[in-house]
Amino acid sequence: MSQKEDIIEINLEEKIQQQKRNKQNVRKGYQEKRQKLQAFFGDRQRNDNRNPGTFVDITNLHYSVTNDELKELAQQFGKVKKAQVEWDKMGRSLEQGYIEFFYASDAKKAIESLNNTTIESLPMKAQLRDSTTRRGMFKR
Structure with a gap:
């Protein structure tokens, strides 16, 4: 046992x-x-919250600016999620676009620096996208 x-x-x-x-x-x-x-x-x-208010709308862009150039321009202010120039159905630039930043603080820095900056003698306008504005705000 x-x-x-x-x-x-x-x-x-x-x-x-x-x-x-x-x-x-x-x-x-x-x-x-x-x-x-x-x-x-x-x-x-x-990092100032990851909120949906991190879009920067750019208007009065020169017609020759591409998505890559816009993204390269924005990357000096912070981490960029997406940069897009708006095009019409014929493939011509609508002379406006947007930049999506990861952080709102980077978007604010970009607005301060890019607003009224000239590219090919055209002064760009940059503003923070309002959270109530829908994504399809550009004329098509």
């Missing part, structure tokens, strides 16, 4: 050890998830 008792004790000890490891793994996973959430929210607060 002592052998059976020894076997039972060993199995119980193994189960107890396994339960302790499982608890540690669960706790570790929870702590990692919590750290990621804290880092995300800390990043949002540091």
Whole structure:
């Protein structure tokens, strides 16, 4: 009978050890998830929130400006998600476009610098897109 008792004790000890490891793994996973959430929210607060007000509308663009040139121009102010020049159905520039920034603070810097800047003797107008304005605001 002592052998059976020894076997039972060993199995119980193994189960107890396994339960302790499982608890540690669960706790570790929870702590990692919590750290990621804290880092995300800390990043949002540091970088002026990632809100939908990060679009900058550009009007009075020179007709020769392309999407790549507009994006290159905007990248000096911060991280750019997208830069788009509006074109009509014939492929001609509508002389307006928009830049989408990741952070509102970068968009504000771009507006301050790009407003009334001249390209090919045309002064550009830059303004922050109002959150109530729909995406299809340009004439087609």
